[in-house]
Amino acid sequence: MSKFFENIPQIKYEGPESKNPFAFKYYDPERVIMGKTMAEHLPFAMAWWHNLGAAGTDMFGRDTADKSFGQEKGTMAHAKAKVDAGFEFMQKLGIKYFCFHDVDLVPEADDIKETNARLDELSDYILEKMKGTDIKCLWGTANMFSNPRFMNGAGSTNSADVFCFAAAQVKKALDITVKLGGRGYVFWGGREGYETLLNTDVKFEQENIAKLMRLAVDYGRSIGFTGDFYIEPKPKEPMKHQYDFDAATAIGFVKQYGLDKDFKMNIEANHATLAGHTFQHDLRISAINGMLGSIDANQGDLLLGWDTDEFPFNVYEATMCMYEVLKAGGLTGGFNFDSKNRRPSYTFEDMFYAFILGMDTFALGLIKAAEIIEDGRIDQFIADRYASYKSGIGAKIRSGETTLAELAAYADKLGAPALPGSGRQEYLETIVNNILFR
Numbered sequence: 001m002s003k004f005f006e007n008i009p010q011i012k013y014e015g016p017e018s019k020n021p022f023a024f025k026y027y028d029p030e031r032v033i034m035g036k037t038m039a040e041h042l043p044f045a046m047a048w049w050h051n052l053g054a055a056g057t058d059m060f061g062r063d064t065a066d067k068s069f070g071q072e073k074g075t076m077a078h079a080k081a082k083v084d085a086g087f088e089f090m091q092k093l094g095i096k097y098f099c100f101h102d103v104d105l106v107p108e109a110d111d112i113k114e115t116n117a118r119l120d121e122l123s124d125y126i127l128e129k130m131k132g133t134d135i136k137c138l139w140g141t142a143n144m145f146s147n148p149r150f151m152n153g154a155g156s157t158n159s160a161d162v163f164c165f166a167a168a169q170v171k172k173a174l175d176i177t178v179k180l181g182g183r184g185y186v187f188w189g190g191r192e193g194y195e196t197l198l199n200t201d202v203k204f205e206q207e208n209i210a211k212l213m214r215l216a217v218d219y220g221r222s223i224g225f226t227g228d229f230y231i232e233p234k235p236k237e238p239m240k241h242q243y244d245f246d247a248a249t250a251i252g253f254v255k256q257y258g259l260d261k262d263f264k265m266n267i268e269a270n271h272a273t274l275a276g277h278t279f280q281h282d283l284r285i286s287a288i289n290g291m292l293g294s295i296d297a298n299q300g301d302l303l304l305g306w307d308t309d310e311f312p313f314n315v316y317e318a319t320m321c322m323y324e325v326l327k328a329g330g331l332t333g334g335f336n337f338d339s340k341n342r343r344p345s346y347t348f349e350d351m352f353y354a355f356i357l358g359m360d361t362f363a364l365g366l367i368k369a370a371e372i373i374e375d376g377r378i379d380q381f382i383a384d385r386y387a388s389y390k391s392g393i394g395a396k397i398r399s400g401e402t403t404l405a406e407l408a409a410y411a412d413k414l415g416a417p418a419l420p421g422s423g424r425q426e427y428l429e430t431i432v433n434n435i436l437f438r
């Protein structure tokens with residue numbers, strides 16, 4: 001085994017009293033919560049691009065971290081060193097999954113045939129590494145937003161030639177996802193949107209995105225991919241208007257184009273907040289449509305209007321996320337840390353601290369969400385709140401056995417209805433605080 005992280009011990013659970021920075025305080029993989037182990041509830045994944053690639057470059061400054069792993073960047077030797085480092089990293093943390101874009105794995109060549117040959121070589125190398133471990137791919141995706149050819153989109157591009165390049169990348173990324181045992185395949189439409197309607201045919205573009213997705217489903221099923229396809233909604237950045245604005249929009253889209261049997265949502269916390277929602281909102285909207293598939297576990301900064309991809313620290317958010325996940329009966333995907341260290345946290349130790357933070361935050365969220373459900377007061381309150389639909393005129397409304405005229409006559413008889421009952425928000429928030437901090 002490679003030894004990039006020689007000075008860092010195997011990360012184990014030591015409990016909340018531990019002061020050891022290289023130990024979990026809440027993530028205890030074997031602990032059983034509501035009938036499943038924490039490891040089963042929380043299939044964590046490492047995002048290849050952030051953890052092995054992102055080195056701190058931003059719009060105003062270059063890398064602060066050294067992610068060369070002893071090789072020259074942009075070479076296949078570097079791509080393989082990233083595999084070595086990635087597997088050592090995941091094994092030290094007990095992480096079982098990774099997510100990738102095609103171009104995170106290998107340096108992209110000018111000619112797609114050469115890029116694909118590199119992907120074959122590198123995925124063979126990953127397969128070899130996977131042997132003797134229980135590490136697998138959570139999901140794969142194609143980067144169809146960085147190369148200048150995708151400036152006007154991939155599925156939504158105005159150029160049929162570029163559309164073919166997008167198709168070729170999706171085909172290859174699906175091949176590699178299947179080869180590496182992937183549970184899912186993601187479409188994040190970073191450039192699937194527009195800047196101005198003065199040059200854009202929105203209907204035409206959306207139809208073409210759906211066509212690319214349909215072709216991907218047909219191809220994926222033909223090569224034995226049985227997992228879910230995911231749309232990852234995001235409202236903006238890099239484009240001003242992105243078609244997959246939020247969960248509700250993306251769900252409407254897959255239903256409109258008959259893709260709903262094959263697609264679910266991959267909900268990213270930071271994208272939900274950019275859309276003006278809470279993370280929990282987009283999870284709920286996905287769940288009630290049977291489309292809560294996977295989660296990109298990160299958080300944004302509400303003081304900033306962009307996608308900061310921070311490691312999750314907010315236990316309230318994680319708790320309400322896990323409340324949704326438990327209620328939905330779990331995920332078909334997992335929890336991908338689409339998160340990066342802050343630029344001044346540039347050491348290898350920081351990479352581990354970040355994952356310990358993220359994994360502990362979600363473990364604590366899971367513990368507290370289960371306690372909220374077992375406590376039962378919130379669920380009971382919600383059930384009681386709608387009790388007027390259980391019998392009488394309410395039951396008739398629910399079962400559809402009434403008419404507008406009957407309801408109007410009922411209202412006439414009442415004269416004026418009573419107020420609908422207090423929402424009790426502050427009382428319910430006290431319950432959450434009480435469970436979180438007891």
Ligand code: XLS
Pocket residue numbers: 101141186188232234268296307338
């Ligand atoms: C960017 C997205 C991206 C997707 C995968 O904002 O989060 O990283 O998860 O392409």
Ligand code: CA
Pocket residue numbers: 232268296338
């Ligand atoms: Ca993401």
Ligand code: CA
Pocket residue numbers: 268270271307309338
């Ligand atoms: Ca993001």
